[in-house]
Amino acid sequence: xxxxxxxxxxxxxxxxxxxxxxxxxxxxxxxxxxxxxxxxxxxxxxxxxxxxxxxxxxxxxxxxxxxxxxxxxxxxxxxxxxxxxxxxxxxxxxxxxxxxxxxxxxxxxxxxxxxxxxxxxxxxxxxxxxxxxxxxxxxx
Amino acid sequence: xxxxxxxxxxxxxxxxxxxxxxxxxxxxxxxxxxxxxxxxxxxxxxxxxxxxxxxxxxxxxxxxxxxxxxxxxxxxxxxxxxxxxxxxxxxxxxxxxxxxxxxxxxxxxxxxxxxxxxxxxxxxxxxxxxxxxxxxxxxxxxxxxxxxxxxxxxxxxxxxxxxxxxxxxxxxxxxxxxxxxxxxxxxxxxxxxxxxxxxxxxxxxxxxxxxxxxxxxxxxxxxxxxxxxxxxxxxxxxxxxxxxxxxxxxxxxxxxxxxxxxxxxxxxxxxxxxxxxxxxxxxxxxxxxxxxxxxxxxxxxxxxxxxxxxxxxxxxxxxxxxxxxxxxxxxxxxxxxxxxxxxxxxxxxxxxxxxxxxxxxxxxxxxxxxxxxxxxxxxxxxxxxxxxxxxxxxxxxxxxxxxxxx
Numbered sequence: 001x002x003x004x005x006x007x008x009x010x011x012x013x014x015x016x017x018x019x020x021x022x023x024x025x026x027x028x029x030x031x032x033x034x035x036x037x038x039x040x041x042x043x044x045x046x047x048x049x050x051x052x053x054x055x056x057x058x059x060x061x062x063x064x065x066x067x068x069x070x071x072x073x074x075x076x077x078x079x080x081x082x083x084x085x086x087x088x089x090x091x092x093x094x095x096x097x098x099x100x101x102x103x104x105x106x107x108x109x110x111x112x113x114x115x116x117x118x119x120x121x122x123x124x125x126x127x128x129x130x131x132x133x134x135x136x137x138x139x140x
Numbered sequence: 141x142x143x144x145x146x147x148x149x150x151x152x153x154x155x156x157x158x159x160x161x162x163x164x165x166x167x168x169x170x171x172x173x174x175x176x177x178x179x180x181x182x183x184x185x186x187x188x189x190x191x192x193x194x195x196x197x198x199x200x201x202x203x204x205x206x207x208x209x210x211x212x213x214x215x216x217x218x219x220x221x222x223x224x225x226x227x228x229x230x231x232x233x234x235x236x237x238x239x240x241x242x243x244x245x246x247x248x249x250x251x252x253x254x255x256x257x258x259x260x261x262x263x264x265x266x267x268x269x270x271x272x273x274x275x276x277x278x279x280x281x282x283x284x285x286x287x288x289x290x291x292x293x294x295x296x297x298x299x300x301x302x303x304x305x306x307x308x309x310x311x312x313x314x315x316x317x318x319x320x321x322x323x324x325x326x327x328x329x330x331x332x333x334x335x336x337x338x339x340x341x342x343x344x345x346x347x348x349x350x351x352x353x354x355x356x357x358x359x360x361x362x363x364x365x366x367x368x369x370x371x372x373x374x375x376x377x378x379x380x381x382x383x384x385x386x387x388x389x390x391x392x393x394x395x396x397x398x399x400x401x402x403x404x405x406x407x408x409x410x411x412x413x414x415x416x417x418x419x420x421x422x423x424x425x426x427x428x429x430x431x432x433x434x435x436x437x438x439x440x441x442x443x444x445x446x447x448x449x450x451x452x453x454x455x456x457x458x459x460x461x462x463x464x465x466x467x468x469x470x471x472x473x474x475x476x477x478x479x480x481x482x483x484x485x486x487x488x489x490x491x492x493x494x495x496x497x498x499x500x501x502x503x504x505x506x507x508x509x510x511x512x513x514x515x516x517x518x519x520x521x522x523x524x525x526x527x528x529x530x531x532x533x534x535x536x537x538x539x540x541x542x543x544x545x546x
Contacts, residue, residue: 020160020493025544028486052501052516053485073515074483075545076490119485 003095006087007103014107023108024076031079037071048127050120053077057124059131065090066135068128077119080104080112084121088128093136097129143444148436149525151176162495165530170315170343170474170521171499172365175429179369182428186421194420195394195411209420212427213410219430220360221351222377226409229383230418233374234342235265237361238309240376240413241338242269244386245307245359252278254306259284259292259321260511261314264504266340270309284310286511290317290466294325301333308337312344316503316519317466318449318474320348327357336382342366346523347445347472349438352377364422368524369429373422376413383409390415433524441524445473448522452531459538465508465517473522476503479538482545484516490541491518496534 001009017023041058048055053074060067068089072078087103088096104113113121149155152174157164166174186208192201194209210225217225231237250256256270260283270281282305284297292310308330313320327337336358341350345362352360359382364373378386388395388406392415397405406412433441452475456462461480479487488500501516502509509516520534 021544024490024493028545053483054515074485076486 003087003091003099007101007106010083010087010103011106027079027109028075029079030082031072031075031077034071034078034082034085036069038069041069042071048120048123050123053119055081055120055124057081057127057131059128059135061093061135061138064139065092066096066132068131070124072120074119077112077121080109080121081124084125084128093132093139096132097136101125143436143440145444145525145527149527151178151432152525153177153180155525159495159497160493165494165496165533167520167522167526167530167534168497168499169346169523169526170366170503170519172371173346173368173523174525175368175370176432178432179425179429183370183421183425186424191421193417205420208424208427209418212420212423215427215430216375219350219434220345220375220377221353223353224380227377227380227383229376229378229410229413230423231361231374231376232372232419233363233365234340234361235269235363235374237359237374237376238266238338238340239269240389241307241309241359241361241378242273244389244413245336245382246273246277246279248386250277250279250306253280253304255280255282255302255304257282257284257297257300257305257308257310259310260286260507261290261292261317261319261321261505262309262311262507263315263340263342264506265342266309266311267507279306280304283507286319286508289468290314290319290508291468291470292319292321292326294322294329297326298329301330301335305330305333305335308335309340310337311340311342312350313341313347313472313474314466314505314508315343315474316476316505316508316517317468318343318471318476318521319466319468320344320470320472322470323357324355327355331356336379343472343474346433348442358382364426364429367426367429368432369426370419370422373419373426375426380409383413388412388415392416394418436524445522445524448526448528448531449473449475451528452520452522452534455531455535456538459535459542461542462538465512465514473526474519475521476517476519478514478517479542480545482541484518486545487518487538487541490544491534491537494533494537494540496537498534 046056046058056071058069068085070081154174190204192205194206213228217228282300285293330337338359339357341362346367360377365371395415397407465476484500499519
């Protein structure tokens with residue numbers, strides 16, 4: 001699936017919630033369900049240290065696609081990490097660099113991406129794109 | 141006179157609003173307090189009636205604003221019982237006040253190998269200025285440890301003092317834990333060895349009556365915005381004997397007596413430390429905030445807030461899995477806590493959705509979080525307008541979040 005198709009799918013899923021409690025319950029659920037981050041990657045170099053919460057991000061290039069794994073110590077942040085990974089993992093560096101990440105705003109979680117929230121998410125998105133840039137250079 | 145919180149709340153227009161359709165429960169007073177209408181009106185009045193740059197103006201408005209600015213200084217002098225107005229220096233806030241001392245006192249009196257003592261529960265504002273001084277002058281910073289309750293270990297403090305100790309700088313009240321430190325004792329012990337003491341009063345002046353002469357502290361710093369006054373204005377009290385000797389902090393207008401390219405002589409106190417146009421509007425607003433607090437009686441406020449703290453502590457302790465950090469017997473209206481293994485960010489986000497404003501994270505006091513080996517806490521902090529109902533809402537909110545994450 002393309003990044004924009006995945007984004008549409010996420011927006012569709014979240015449109016079912018009209019109550020913030022339900023929305024956050026779902027976010028907590030997908031945060032709790034996020035797997036795949038290997039303990040050996042829980043290193044200083046993979047840590048995006050926000051003032052409020054920590055995010056770990058790791059990436060490898062496999063068959064021309066970037067595979068992201070990540071984690072956070074805060075569950076809500078981890079839920080958003082899970083959504084970002086769902087949207088951007090297993091995509092080519094070119095697609096990652098070209099995409100317009102609109103879904104966070106569309107599902108009403110934009111406040112978590114404000115630079116002053118300092119939860120590591122803004123830096124995480126930047127880091128995901130930097131990985132794409134690095135892998136693209138490697139492939140060339 | 142009984143403290144009438146319902147009436148008091150009517151003075152604070154911001155408290156009447158709703159967030160996400162729910163009544164605002166504002167429990168972030170240690171970060172900043174809300175402003176009474178009287179303070180807001182006074183700021184409007186400055187800009188509509190008397191705005192003009194202070195001092196040295198020959199015209200009517202300049203005279204009016206200068207009088208109002210200096211009256212504000214007088215109010216502050218009385219409020220903290222400084223021996224003279226010349227010992228009251230306006231700054232941008234506590235942070236600038238401490239930086240001023242670190243620079244001016246540091247440059248004048250400290251040399252390589254000298255020591256400054258702070259404590260483990262300091263706000264970063266009372267740590268980093270000394271580290272910058274350390275980097276400039278190659279001094280040593282020593283730290284008074286805290287115990288599990290979040291109290292200063294006074295026996296360790298005495299052991300830290302040496303012939304090289306040139307200043308002790310500690311918080312009156314901890315912003316992250318609420319501990320009221322035994323500053324009288326700190327000052328007495330330091331003074332026995334002729335060591336001056338700076339007290340960071342950012343979290344104290346709004347909760348306890350401060351008498352700088354009785355305390356006998358050498359410096360006392362606080363901010364206007366936590367005292368129901370405007371942002372951008374704060375105070376450094378300093379004993380004249382130190383201020384007279386200290387190098388100026390900033391250079392510029394107002395702080396000089398005579399300037400030539402060869403030599404500049406400095407103005408007298410307090411103007412020597414007030415370079416540039418001060419925030420006279422903020423200062424006047426702070427004066428009005430002090431009038432407001434005085435009209436309610438600081439002792440009555442302290443009693444009321446203590447009742448709230450006791451009520452909140454008891455109520456929160458009923459929540460299964462809730463741990464309070466900072467359990468000193470002597471506490472002001474701050475409760476730092478964690479519930480189960482719920483991350484403070486998650487708790488804060490969920491409470492926010494219920495209209496409850498708390499602070500989460502390390503509260504600019506990372507060494508405390510390291511002490512307890514936690515990433516941060518959720519902090520509820522009370523002001524004079526908070527009510528028991530709001531604490532009930534906080535507890536209900538915490539229970540709801542607990543259920544959500546359960």
